[in-house]
Amino acid sequence: MYARLKSKTAALAGKSYEIVSEAIIGHGPECNLLIKSGVLSAKHARIFFDEKKGAYYLEDFKSHNGTLLDGKPVQGKVKLEKKHVIMFANTFAFIFSLESGQANDPLPPPPKDLPPEPEIPPPPRRRPVESPEPAPVVSRQAPERQEAQPPAAPDDAFGLGEPPARPRPAEAENVAEEPRVRAPLPRDAAPTMLIDEAQLADLLSPPRFVLEFKNVRGEKSTVNLKEGENTVGRLSTGDVAVDDASISRNHAIITVRAGKVALRDLGSKNGTYVADKKISGDTEVAPDTPIRFGLVKATILKKGGSPA
Numbered sequence: 001m002y003a004r005l006k007s008k009t010a011a012l013a014g015k016s017y018e019i020v021s022e023a024i025i026g027h028g029p030e031c032n033l034l035i036k037s038g039v040l041s042a043k044h045a046r047i048f049f050d051e052k053k054g055a056y057y058l059e060d061f062k063s064h065n066g067t068l069l070d071g072k073p074v075q076g077k078v079k080l081e082k083k084h085v086i087m088f089a090n091t092f093a094f095i096f097s098l099e100s101g102q103a104n105d106p107l108p109p110p111p112k113d114l115p116p117e118p119e120i121p122p123p124p125r126r127r128p129v130e131s132p133e134p135a136p137v138v139s140r141q142a143p144e145r146q147e148a149q150p151p152a153a154p155d156d157a158f159g160l161g162e163p164p165a166r167p168r169p170a171e172a173e174n175v176a177e178e179p180r181v182r183a184p185l186p187r188d189a190a191p192t193m194l195i196d197e198a199q200l201a202d203l204l205s206p207p208r209f210v211l212e213f214k215n216v217r218g219e220k221s222t223v224n225l226k227e228g229e230n231t232v233g234r235l236s237t238g239d240v241a242v243d244d245a246s247i248s249r250n251h252a253i254i255t256v257r258a259g260k261v262a263l264r265d266l267g268s269k270n271g272t273y274v275a276d277k278k279i280s281g282d283t284e285v286a287p288d289t290p291i292r293f294g295l296v297k298a299t300i301l302k303k304g305g306s307p308a
Contacts, residue, residue: 002103003047003056003080005033009093018103019056022048024110025088026061032110039065039089047080047096056080056098065089207259209287213298215244225261225300230254232293233266246270246294254300261285261300270294 028042041063248268265272
């Protein structure tokens with residue numbers, strides 16, 4: 001048994017990682033699942049196999065932007081079941097699944113014996129500068145108040161003269177100049193969650209397919225297709241009943257299996273068409289491809305489910 005992480009979002013979409021013993025996720029040198037992104041902490045989280053309990057666990061390392069398991073924040077260690085959605089820093093979403101057999105390309109173990117990070121000494125405390133000798137006491141006398149000045153001379157009658165300079169306040173002596181302290185950078189703001197409970201349910205559930213069609217009168221109908229065979233015809237007992245004269249009683253069969261759809265004509269009078277080509281045997285139909293039963297135009301739509 002091994003675990004698989006398959007990315008569904010951001011630049012890693014489509015990539016898959018096989019985990020046997022441990023995967024440390026983050027952007028630091030001690031990680032073996034390295035994601036170069038500032039929204040992740042250097043050592044953000046890990047997924048590991050506990051041999052005593054025979055199960056995989058997810059652990060968040062008190063990261064700045066957190067880890068979500070099926071939309072819920074992870075605190076401490078959480079046991080992982082067969083399938084989950086794991087999101088790191090509300091940005092990188094992965095599908096976690098347990099696989100049988102042996103991994104073909106497992107992640108290498110996390111690097112060991114890394115040199116310790118240099119310790120950064122705390123900044124010195126600011127304090128007044130002490131003079132080696134006591135500074136002489138300098139008496140300061142308040143400046144004498146001057147009498148009001150007479151009005152400006154006639155040549156300054158329009159206010160063009162320079163205003164008198166204001167006296168500067170007395171400065172304290174023997175006090176060191178305060179160093180300019182740069183305001184700390186704000187922590188990474190957690191972005192809006194990219195997934196809610198309804199989206200999570202759609203992501204974990206298999207895809208659903210519906211048949212949307214219009215008859216010759218322009219009336220629109222939508223029918224959910226079940227897993228397996230779905231009969232299309234004019235009979236009301238069929239899975240998809242189409243009340244139209246151009247449709248045979250048993251016209252065609254739509255087969256849904258393993259996330260794919262196939263269409264087969266049952267020898268109908270007016271034929272079955274996929275992208276304007278008449279078919280007879282089983283023909284795979286991609287979602288949104290135009291199809292036609294006799295004169296009735298239709299489309300198969302895919303709803304929800306994990307993207308392929």
